[in-house]
Amino acid sequence: GSWSLAGYWQPSAAGWLPSISAGWGHDRFAFRTYPVAGVSGVRTSSWYVGLGWSDLFGAGSSLSLAVGAPTHVSRIEGLDDVPLDDGGLALELATLIRLSDTFSLTPAVFWLSRPRGAMAGTSSLSEALRPGQGGPIPSLGVWAGLVRATFRF
Numbered sequence: 001g002s003w004s005l006a007g008y009w010q011p012s013a014a015g016w017l018p019s020i021s022a023g024w025g026h027d028r029f030a031f032r033t034y035p036v037a038g039v040s041g042v043r044t045s046s047w048y049v050g051l052g053w054s055d056l057f058g059a060g061s062s063l064s065l066a067v068g069a070p071t072h073v074s075r076i077e078g079l080d081d082v083p084l085d086d087g088g089l090a091l092e093l094a095t096l097i098r099l100s101d102t103f104s105l106t107p108a109v110f111w112l113s114r115p116r117g118a119m120a121g122t123s124s125l126s127e128a129l130r131p132g133q134g135g136p137i138p139s140l141g142v143w144a145g146l147v148r149a150t151f152r153f
Helices: 117-121
Strands: 002-009 019-030 041-054 062-077 090-098 103-112 142-151
Touching: 019 062
Parallel strands: none
Antiparallel strands: 002 019, 019 041, 041 062, 062 090, 090 103, 103 142
């Protein structure tokens, strides 16, 4: 089964006080009827916290900052219920710049600490699933950016 908990709060007036959003999720995928290579299920987790400022640089503009752990495998059931360090962090910084009533730009920068999760230190799935192998799992942090243009007519 899957479940999540999320919440959002917004100040009554735009200004220096940000809106706040947060969430946590958990999934359990069971395949006990037809186990695959001795694995009978997988558990995944995710969480996030976001801050957003409205009208910070003028009417219709915004700035947002978010951090969290994208959905990642936290336990493999069956193979001695192996806990797995598959998680990583994601960070996003974005701003919406309204240039006119019909045109806006949204530049954003993203960072993923471990986009390959447990596979960060190896290209072998069997090595990645061995608990305690190879010492600390390295970070292969990746930066990305984009600019979204929005036309309204």
